[in-house]
Amino acid sequence: MESLFKKISSLSATTILLILTSIFVVLFIYAKPAMAEYGIKFLTDPRWGVEVKVDSVNTQNNQNQTPVVTETVNDNDNIAVDDEDVAVDDENDFGDENDFGDDDDEIVVSDEGNIDENSNVKTIYGGLVPIVGTILSTIIAMFFAVPIAMGIAIFLSEIAPEFIAKPVGIAIELLAAIPSIIYGMWGLFYFGPIVSKVFGGGSVSLLVAGLVLAIMIVPFMASLTRDSMNTTPAVLKESAYAMGATKFEVIKDVVFPYAKKGIIGSMILALGRALGETMAVAFVIGGVFTFPEKITDPTVSIPVVLANSFAESQGLSLSALFYLALILFVISFFVISFAKFYFLRDKK
Amino acid sequence: MRLIINKTVLILSTLAAVLGIVFLFWILLTLTIKGISAINLHIFTADLVDNGLRNLIVGQFTLALIAVVIGVPIGMVAGIYLQEYSFGNKYAEFIRNLSDVMMSAPSIVIGTFVYAIIVNPVGHVNGWAGAIALAIMMIPIVVRTTDDMLGLVPTELREAGVAIGAPKYKVIFNIIIKAAKVGIMTGILLAFARIVGETAPLLFTSGNSEYFTMDLNSEFPSLTVAIYNLATMPDEKLVNLAWAGAFLLTLFVLIINLIGRFVTKEKKR
Numbered sequence: 001m002e003s004l005f006k007k008i009s010s011l012s013a014t015t016i017l018l019i020l021t022s023i024f025v026v027l028f029i030y031a032k033p034a035m036a037e038y039g040i041k042f043l044t045d046p047r048w049g050v051e052v053k054v055d056s057v058n059t060q061n062n063q064n065q066t067p068v069v070t071e072t073v074n075d076n077d078n079i080a081v082d083d084e085d086v087a088v089d090d091e092n093d094f095g096d097e098n099d100f101g102d103d104d105d106e107i108v109v110s111d112e113g114n115i116d117e118n119s120n121v122k123t124i125y126g127g128l129v130p131i132v133g134t135i136l137s138t139i140i141a142m143f144f145a146v147p148i149a150m151g152i153a154i155f156l157s158e159i160a161p162e163f164i165a166k167p168v169g170i171a172i173e174l175l176a177a178i179p180s181i182i183y184g185m186w187g188l189f190y191f192g193p194i195v196s197k198v199f200g201g202g203s204v205s206l207l208v209a210g211l212v213l214a215i216m217i218v219p220f221m222a223s224l225t226r227d228s229m230n231t232t233p234a235v236l237k238e239s240a241y242a243m244g245a246t247k248f249e250v251i252k253d254v255v256f257p258y259a260k261k262g263i264i265g266s267m268i269l270a271l272g273r274a275l276g277e278t279m280a281v282a283f284v285i286g287g288v289f290t291f292p293e294k295i296t297d298p299t300v301s302i303p304v305v306l307a308n309s310f311a312e313s314q315g316l317s318l319s320a321l322f323y324l325a326l327i328l329f330v331i332s333f334f335v336i337s338f339a340k341f342y343f344l345r346d347k348k
Numbered sequence: 349m350r351l352i353i354n355k356t357v358l359i360l361s362t363l364a365a366v367l368g369i370v371f372l373f374w375i376l377l378t379l380t381i382k383g384i385s386a387i388n389l390h391i392f393t394a395d396l397v398d399n400g401l402r403n404l405i406v407g408q409f410t411l412a413l414i415a416v417v418i419g420v421p422i423g424m425v426a427g428i429y430l431q432e433y434s435f436g437n438k439y440a441e442f443i444r445n446l447s448d449v450m451m452s453a454p455s456i457v458i459g460t461f462v463y464a465i466i467v468n469p470v471g472h473v474n475g476w477a478g479a480i481a482l483a484i485m486m487i488p489i490v491v492r493t494t495d496d497m498l499g500l501v502p503t504e505l506r507e508a509g510v511a512i513g514a515p516k517y518k519v520i521f522n523i524i525i526k527a528a529k530v531g532i533m534t535g536i537l538l539a540f541a542r543i544v545g546e547t548a549p550l551l552f553t554s555g556n557s558e559y560f561t562m563d564l565n566s567e568f569p570s571l572t573v574a575i576y577n578l579a580t581m582p583d584e585k586l587v588n589l590a591w592a593g594a595f596l597l598t599l600f601v602l603i604i605n606l607i608g609r610f611v612t613k614e615k616k617r
Contacts, residue, residue: 151364
């Protein structure tokens with residue numbers, strides 16, 4: 001009985017390892033067709049669901065060979081479609097129903113591509129647009145979130161008196177618990193229109209997505225940062241004050257160096273969260289496969305592509321989506337493990 | 349000069365705090381106003397097909413509860429292993445870190461994983477897939493809580509148990525778990541609150557249904573997925589329904605979090 005339980009318990013612990021590896025393996029297997037088809041070029045190809053003409057001999061013999069591509073006509077078609085999408089976005093002030101409409105358009109295009117595959121036309125899927133969209137929206141989010149979260153953390157741990165710091169701290173922690181879909185919805189209906197009035201552009205855009213992400217990760221980052229700033233021993237701070245240091249000098253020269261690892265770690269964890277966030281972004285980024293020329297243009301990010309196109313996809317486009325999911329998984333896995341192992345290791 | 353810099357920084361960070369709090373309360377305020385104005389008795393008694401939320405609320409809770417039933421035993425036993433059986437070896441440390449990493453893995457990727465292993469072979473979205481996706485999200489949270497809470501139990505209690513000749517699993521279940529009961533329950537409660545608000549893992553695993561159903565083999569109603577779909581509809585009435593759902597969901601999550609906070613505080617005293 002004793003040894004049985006011991007076995008069971010060690011087995012359950014191994015389940016975690018199993019789940020993680022099988023996520024990787026399964027995603028890899030499903031992404032394989034797309035990998036074989038596009039290889040590493042997938043990462044740098046901005047076309048998604050674009051039909052291109054290929055040399056007929058190549059398609060019939062094998063798909064791995066790099067096709068001879070003559071893409072001019074169809075590429076123009078796609079740009080036309082995208083322009084139309086943007087036009088719809090601009091027309092509609094609330095930007096509500098058009099997300100789905102856009103994606104349906106894209107799918108129709110890609111499905112046709114799959115059917116036509118034998119008749120000299122092939123559909124190209126490239127991941128560059130969502131990858132760039134993910135990175136840009138995360139950078140914008142971090143740009144706004146870091147200073148504000150630091151400010152809140154400094155306020156809570158060093159400035160505010162106990163009777164303010166406590167309820168505000170609790171409020172911040174509670175807000176970190178709010179489901180992300182709420183942030184997205186609020187961003188779409190209230191925040192997006194305001195941003196578009198101030199900065200121009202539609203109410204769904206890269207900028208709105210980045211800002212909503214920032215608002216979402218601020219409570220998370222602030223409460224983690226505050227916790228690690230609070231670990232600074234009072235003796236250290238008091239001796240600095242005794243030397244005549246101002247509050248800012250104490251924070252800069254005593255608290256920050258002491259809590260540095262924890263603070264950077266919490267930033268990276270928040271970054272990982274922003275990278276993989278789906279729902280807060282899905283409402284406000286637009287879901288359009290174009291590069292944002294301005295910061296107020298709509299674009300798309302990896303989680304949003306997955307959320308919007310996954311259920312309707314099949315064949316090669318599904319495989320391409322798995323490829324994207326794998327990329328996202330690997331990136332966030334490394335980001336988070338980096339934060340955990342390097343910066344937050346000593347915290348137990 | 350030093351004093352001026354000091355003042356500026358203090359004012360700036362106070363402003364940042366005020367700004368952050370203003371934004372966060374703005375969200376809650378709009379949510380409450382929109383939500384309360386959309387709530388009436390009808391949405392609790394009708395299903396989505398009749399502009400109600402009943403089937404969605406029941407469905408969301410069912411999915412989350414099944415996730416608890418699957419996830420909690422695995423997570424707890426794994427947590428027990430990490431704290432009681434590993435004796436701090438390298439493997440346990442590795443699993444502990446891995447579990448932390450898994451806790452922050454993007455939820456949509458877990459959705460794609462479950463799609464690949466369940467929905468694709470079965471051929472259609474179903475409730476089980478959604479529940480399993482939520483369970484996968486839940487396991488690392490439960491592992492972490494159990495691990496932390498068991499770590500707080502004093503070694504003397506274990507030694508006392510072993511000294512009277514009880515086998516280790518009995519010591520664990522009758523003494524250690526009992527001592528850490530409140531903490532673990534709170535952790536599970538908070539984990540429940542977290543997964544009940546998840547949308548991304550459900551989007552293409554359990555899907556959504558307009559009708560009341562308890563059949564986990566078919567597409568299953570989910571409040572969060574419905575909110576996502578309804579909020580992007582052109583119909584004002586449906587959008588208001590989404591607000592009502594969002595308000596109820598947030599209220600529930602916040603109340604559970606407050607309860608959890610209250611319980612841990614009571615215990616510390």
